[in-house]
Amino acid sequence: MHAGHALAAEPQAAESVQQQSADTQSSTAAESVNPQRARREEALKAVSVTATRGGTADPNRTAATVSVITSDDIDENNAKDVKDALKYEPGVEVRRAAYRPSGITGSSGRAGNEGINIRGLEGNQVLLLEDGVPLPQSYAFGSGSAGRGDYLNTDLYQRIEVLRGPTSALYGSDGLTGAVNFVTKDPSDLLAIYNKPTYFSLKAGYDSTDRSWGSTATAAFGGDVVQGMIALSGRHGHETDNKGESNTLGASRSTPDPLTYNNRSALGKLVFKLTPRDTLKLTAETLSNANSSDGLSQLGGAYTWSGYTANGYVTGNEVNSNRVQLDYDHRDATNPYFQQLHASLYYRNASTRQTLDISGANASGATSARSRINDYGDNILGGSVVADSAFSTGVLQHKLTYGFDASVSHYSTASSAGGEWTSSADGYPEAFPKTTQTALGAFIQDEIRWNKLSVVPGVRFDYYDMTPHPDATYEAMSASSTKPTSTSTGNAVSPRLAILYEVSPAFVPYVQYAHGFRAPSAYQVNSFYNPAGSYGLYYQQVGNPNLKPETSNSVEVGLRGKLGVGHGQVNYSAAAFAGRYSNFIDSKVVGGSLTSATNPYTVQYVNYSKASIQGLEGKADWYVNDALEVKGGFAWIHGTETKDGVTSGLDTVPPLAVVLGVKYAPTERWFASADLTYNSRKNKSQMSSSSYFSTPSYTILDLHAGVNITRHVSVTAGIDNVFDRKYWIWNDVRGLADGDGAAKIDAYTAPGRNFNVAMKIDF
Template structure:
């Protein structure tokens, strides 16, 4: 820490010295030194997630793909994944306002999940595959006062790029790829050493964001030669509550200002790369994330609750070893990738409620609940290419295997025997094993590509003996059960590249999601209060059948380069898993029984498009839109709108960058209103339409020093994000709706010194 402070002090001194010489440096920068040009020159995008077995030419990919680079993340001053994906229409990060209160009820988990996860084409949670360097992020889990979100395990300052694939991906990646994949690719020593073309690289980047009064610093160093390279990235950020656009303070449910909280996030990434020879590379990496939060819920105070405090601690450590073999001259296998990894992760959340004892509700009381998801796994991927006559062949094949250990534990006031209403373990410790094998064949005949693919997965959920869980479950004839099944995930795509300017495609893909341990073996007996939760060992995997047709192209013209894409899609989803009432009347003698069942099917369809126009005069235009409609049909035949579907989204960015020294950009976001017909409870509040304008700019004083600043919500609009407020049961008549608004006008700044 002392070393970091010395580096920060040194960087600050350098910033002040350089600032005084800004006019001279700006003139020098205008001359565009070779190093500066090298940093600003756009690089070829390598989309690993979207092109597993297809290549890097996006005109040959039968899917909608986008990549967000580290340069864009820094220019946006994105402090987390919600900021980083702000300008991706149809890709939403759900983050409820942190407004927790009570140890039971809907408010018990309100906002605890932080950046809960990512929604693509109307589905979210564990139905979207989230990867980091190809390793699956922990699954989300919610129970009682605990909500373990998936975004808490990420840190944008560690990433070289974020790759987004829209559409089913189970044919190559297995379970959870029902509707899309997001792969967070961490930085690599070579990426940093290439900046100046030297054998070492150092950088420090302090930043500030007024939306949550947060400040942070990222320190980066890399070294190496042609044989060995190393890298270390350290990041720390401290902040407070994210402001709403509400104005009412005080205590109680009428409060619309954000409840008070503080957070401290720490992360580190280390890598060592050994280049054995020009064809073989070994990479070893270690990553750790530690995010801590403490909140004081003023909005939870009532006549009987005098105070409510909550803590959250998220920790994750990952070790990974990767072997890469590339030999274009080999006639059998040109590419081989093998990796082995281990990751442990734990979310622990503590709540303390003070006040007056009323009936059986004793105060003060506390709840201390944790969720752990550790995984060990690996995989091998190979690629073989050859030509026979006029036909080009490319085969991609591989295997993946992993074993995850998942468990939860609960402790609280009055919980001493772990029986009855005391769910010390909502599900037993479980080993979740998955084995998958895949094959994809890309056959190209001139401009036509035919791409069939098939993956086979088998999974097994094996609960371990648990005195805490068994004390309840066995006594009530609900012993934990082993669950296993398998799934085939086929895919077939056709691409016809008429010309680089026009390449239509069509594809069919099947996806699936295996049930999780808490869905198969969840048991909680609270019959004295009129309800219970029971297990279901007969759960089937969720499945999808999706069809997509689209086209894309790139067209150089005298007015600049056009890149565009458009797609229309439809999908049928079966055996959705949900916790529903299966019997009972809600009384002590006839308690309501809840159970996870394959409760519904869903139908989702929509259109999306993107345009990137880069003109020769330094002006560029990026725009995109996403429109999705979805419905669910219960086993009883009742059809309702799919509430996880976000309304129409349109994003447009206009950028002016006349040289390599400075740029200015305006981004405009439009979201249509959510319709009452698309939600189950028509009296609930739905988000109205909104239009938000952001501004950002950057300036490079010289090759070593750069500055980025931005203003979000320039006109201080009051608006609600449907993705963030859905599921709140917020009535139309509620007077505290402003408590759930997005932040008003805010600004962010950062300064980066690198050498």
């Protein structure tokens, strides 16, 4: 169902682009000419793969809004994680709530970088891939909350490709509103820097937002036949700073709770150039992220249960991921049937474990404890084959892209609450049974050109089957459920049609229609939880085998081009889009009473709502001359959601965002840049509840600079939020209520003035 090959469909084409880029850097190292324009031009050529899932194409002939964040961008901004890497992309956000868990069900911040929001939708509604391999799904239960962004390490990426708009016609499920692919570095990327058979680099840096130190060591070797690389990366840090000032115990605490984290990852690749036309690549990657926190905001009488007051509140998170991938590429322009073919086979296993330990005492001095352990496992084995065929029929030129994907995923969960849960013999129930999901997909897209006109029809068929494997524990738990476990199957047809007309390179209007879908998650189809009155209340969660896939229908009208202005050049794009989303899956109370043992309060995932999202977005990059670059962009999105006939604002839609940046780099030796970020106020009329806290507007100034001390040693540094502005990011704090009080609201503020610095040595 997912894109086995995904956004970086043609590594050799990308390698060629990156080789040219590296050659440009090498040839101009001693000259006072900035290669920034050449690098950006080459990056844009690589991005075109995102929208076509085939070989490279002219971005001005692409009917989609695409963006790229290169490794140069990541290094120059000292981006320590995916939230930093994407912060200058309007309309694209990474949600990360303040780490402030509460009670035995509060999970605020435990998902870390939860996922990526594109055009107002997020979570599992956005397709996230790493080298074409789907990232694990997000999942939440009780005090546990597993996100998606913590499976990523920006130090390993050659580029991040962002495609806005439904992507199901090429990639299948989850692409309701966009896709992001994180493309890791290849040996050729590194060896081309100095055109030598070996390469080594060591990068180390500090970021004051969380007092973190990070370092990455990379080595590569190879020649014309065999190439290899290994990258080792780690970061150690603490809680993320905010603008809170109350450093006390309990609910009045507004400063962050103490936290310590350790992140480690490793990436290795071997590339075999079997013939001038055939390449085989083996990739192995492992990642381990862990943190622990002392919840001081829950002490001092803030959290009590059954007469006990908490005097200790400790949480722990551990995220692990291992990936192995084998890619085969064939390129032969003389082949009469297909000129490019990519085949991929991959396996990823990922897990999240989250713990909570609470200790307390009552008025008489007696002690008690509560604990929670939540485990989530997400494994996938998959593969894909994608081919390109170019041919002509009369005056029409065709570029046919076609292929298929297949995957088998296995999901599992387990939760423990010590002696509080007694419904199973071994003490830990599963929120949903172990589930195997099989997904098959096939697609075809034809880019038909006639002079300046391009028509791009495409269609994809997907089939999925979810089969639960309940063990004795789960069967004992769910024996009383009104919705017994069952299989769930479904299919979807996802069409797409785009039309472009290149009036001139400076003026290329386009229009496209696309359909998207997202299959239900395993825990939404089959789930059961019933504490059987253990807490004096009677409630349960039950599954729903009749869930339909979420769907979207989107229309986009856009304009893009590149034109000369004075001695420079402007690349620009603008788009207006509108989408209708149906069968949104959400939890809903379907009956029962909290006081009834025979008819408990019942919650179920149902196709509960529909949504409407419209917006405008645009971006421009002006290379004024060889030394000066000015860039800017904006995204305005409006969304509504309708539940049970009642329409309100869609909370996941961010307010108006505008970015403006200036970069000055007169020589290869140094650069300096300034970036302004503006977000408007989030109006209560655009929320689902008027009781929510309305985030004020803000404007943030960031400054960055870098210098090449020698050819092999460089230093970059930055000051973010230069004027120490107190502000809140809507999607990080949404759901926070006016009635929560000033202390809690201040606890969710973004960092104040902060700085970062890094040094890189390579040769």
